[in-house]
Amino acid sequence: MSPSTTVDGTSLRERKKQRTREALIDAAFELFTTKGFEATTVDEIAEAVEVSSRTFFRYFGSKEDVATSVQLQQFLDVYSALDARPAGEPVVTALRHAVGQVLRAYEEGGDDAFQFACVMRLVQDSPAVMARSLEMCTEQLDEMALRVAGRMGVDPIADPRPKLVAAVASAALQVAVRAWRETEPDEKVSDLADRAFALLEAGINYPPPA
Incomplete structure (x- = not known):
């Protein structure tokens, strides 16, 4: 060495x-x-x-990039958690578990919990941070679609479903954060996200390859 x-x-x-x-x-x-x-x-x-x-x-x-660095790391952690899910899980089920696992870890994890709570407040209070957060979600759509396509065993260029799943999953997270911010501040973001993904499971839960 x-x-x-x-x-x-x-x-x-x-x-x-x-x-x-x-x-x-x-x-x-x-x-x-x-x-x-x-x-x-x-x-x-x-x-x-x-x-x-x-x-x-x-x-x-x-400054906005620093404020949303926690969210970027969460995306990376979700990708790792998604890769580790059982191959036989339908895609939205796998995403639901991966996202829930990562959000709960941040909510309960010491320094990570402090930074996670802080960025949630910044997204709520600062239009500049909110705008950067939404921009980051858009930037991650292609990477998320690639991960979804891999689980489905399809070509993300020829098959539009992975991009649909990625876009809807991103929207589900934004709905969860908005619910926490505007109507349910006493709930955990992880629980609100789980509820949103549970609704998606009924609609576009594409199976893995046979």
């Missing part, structure tokens, strides 16, 4: 970059909580980690 490589195969440089990124996220959420999103500046986030603003922009394009 090279002296510049860790036991898990990642380089020390990559580990350092990951630590810097995580430190910027932690500092940003602390500032968002204490000062508010609008009042927090990029310079303040960078200063809290003792890096330059230029370094900040190597990791994030804007």
Whole structure:
């Protein structure tokens, strides 16, 4: 093993970059909580980690990108959880379990729970964060469609169903968050999402390949 490589195969440089990124996220959420999103500046986030603003922009394009970094990680976690679901599960059932697993983990998981609650408030209170959140959901549709197509054993270019599932799944999550934000703030987002996906199971729960 090279002296510049860790036991898990990642380089020390990559580990350092990951630590810097995580430190910027932690500092940003602390500032968002204490000062508010609008009042927090990029310079303040960078200063809290003792890096330059230029370094900040190597990791994030804007404050909104930091605020929604938790949501981006949730998408990545959902993909991993979806890949781990039994191959025989219909596609929406697999998505329902994967999404529920990830949301519950964030709701109950220490620092993750703090950041998850914070980003939910930011989405509720900041039009800029809401807009970036919706934009991110749109950006992830193609990747979600690819994952769905893989479970269905179909070509996502020739078969429109994976893109339909991805779009409807994204809409279901947005419906759940909107219900939490506007009418059911005492409920868990994971429970509201589960309810939305349960409704989808009755309609477009395409089976895996025979």
